[in-house]
Amino acid sequence: MKYLSFFLLLALFACRDTQPPVEEPFQGPELPTNFPAPSYDLTLNPVTEAGFNLGKKIFYDRILSRDSTISCADCHISYSAFSHPDHPTSHGIDNLFGRRNAQAVQNMLWEKEFLWDGGVPNLDLVPLNAIQSPVEMDNTPAEVLHRLKQNAEYKAMFKAAFGTEEITTARFLQSLSQFMAMLVSANSPYDHYVRGESGGDLSAEALEGMALFKAKCASCHTTDLFTDHSFRNNGLLDDFSFDKGRYEVSQLPEDIGKFRVPSLRNIEATSPYMHHGNLKTLEEVLDHYASGVKDSPTLDPLLRQPDGTLGIPLTATEKARIISFLKTLTDEKFLRDARFAE
Amino acid sequence: MQKFYFWALALLTAVMIIPACKDARDDEFAGFGSVEIEFENQAEGDALVFGKNYTNAAGESLQFSLFNYYISNVVLVNENGDRFVAPKDSCYFLCKHDDPDSRLIRINNVPAGNYTGLEFVLGVDSAKSVSPVTERLGVLDPATGASGHYWSWNAGYIFMKMEGNSPASANPDNKFQYHIGLFGGFNSPTLNNLKTMKLTVPAEAARVRQGKEAPHFHMVVDALEVFKSPNVLSIAANPAVHASPFSKNIADNYADMFTIDHVHNH
Structure with missing residues (x-):
């Protein structure tokens, strides 16, 4: 009898080991209880797993820049709260320097205006600045959309995120917002x-x-x-x-x-x-x-x-x-x- | 007795005719039609030609190479003063000099009537300038229709873009460049260069009728007015103007560059 319970216990562990790991269901952005209400209207752009994954891929993709050398993440690095450590100002395309320190990308849902001078009122429109800046990516949004449309993987990801393969300005920008929306820091x-x-x-x-x-x-x-x-x-x-x-x-x-x-x-x-x-x-x-x-x-x-x-x-x-x-x-x-x- | 018949007949005729007339007039003003507005850019009294020599109010010789502007929020005013406001989803146009099709705009579903007044905004109004990205379509899509007409660093549309060259400009290639925007700011105030035009037809009203061809407002847009009044703009002194306090002077000038030359009814 003593041995039986031992074997039962062993069997139990064995069962647990053979079970597939439980997939954590996708959680949208954390809305901490000690924060005020977000400024960003999440109902206009609900964050989904597919949208977040697409936005993340774009954030890390260098095809955003004219010569495919610079991604968002080159100046916004995750381990420094998406700022640019040790860089007073960042070097963009052709090793050109910007004028201002690359800011952290965190808790964006609670911001009302973006960039050091508040030149952009809505998170969705922020990436256009870096794409077009002659010292950052020096590209045009039209060219970026054109490149995404050539890419089968992107087409599939847009379909997963937005229902169809159509790649529009709004979808492109909203997926980046979905990635940035998830960057909530409230566990210090x-x-x-x-x-x-x-x-x-x-x-x-x-x-x-x-x-x-x-x-x-x-x-x-x-x-x-x-x-x-x-x-x-x-x-x-x-x-x-x-x-x-x-x-x-x-x-x-x-x-x-x-x-x-x-x-x-x-x-x-x-x-x-x-x-x-x-x-x-x-x-x-x-x-x-x-x-x-x-x-x-x-x-x-x-x-x-x-x-x-x-x-x-x-x-x-x-x-x-x-x-x-x-x-x-x-x-x-x-x-x-x-x-x-x- | 004859006199009685005469008057009875006259009365009967009148009774029959008056409602008939009234019915005809009611029918005439029933339903909806369209209007067309054509923007003809001119300089020195003739159609504007890129690369041709002109002289501005400061006496400087110049040639144009680009002249684009946003027209939005079209309002038609009829002879009774009733206003028809073009719906928000179809009232934004980017008129480009080198694209004649873009300078012929059409407003549909206009109630039948005789229109004597035309109002519009030069630029993109502040509500649209702060609208969600999903509502920025067609000529307002920063990546497509509004390409080159959107400031990404100071989020907003460039209302008017005028470029060219002049010996008076000390810039490389003698270029001059005026990019005028600024809608007044989203959370805190900034300069506001939006201008609303309120124009009246010179003679004939535009007759909008159901099932009839659209009447045609022929607008003349005087490109040299940008240099003229109320502020004489010297290319030598200001060869490039973008988002700056000085841009107000140019906006004040383009506020009176439009006139309705004539209305063409078909």
């Missing part, structure tokens, strides 16, 4: 902390840093998205002749030198920093805000203290604590998610 230690989940034990230093952050940084880096989506001049430069920022879109003089307030999620993994990419470390970033702010007519009023000094007063200890807090925004699960990597 900070997220676990605010949602009261396991893995949310923050160090005393990080908690002190959080309090300092709320007092000194959170007027611009608001909500759990860590941005108020506004355009501000943060005093990085005082000469904007090279890049006028938001002004280039709005043509309003009060917008000269203003750039989008970026999210701080995965900030540890997205060096270098700022629109110009000229700050390499978080220490340099906080030094900038503490003592490096440059004056110009459009400098953000929050960076002018009542006594006339510029910037945000921070001691060395405070800076270290804030950096400790910022590192709790690193979402290892997102950075290493095999669904998103090439």
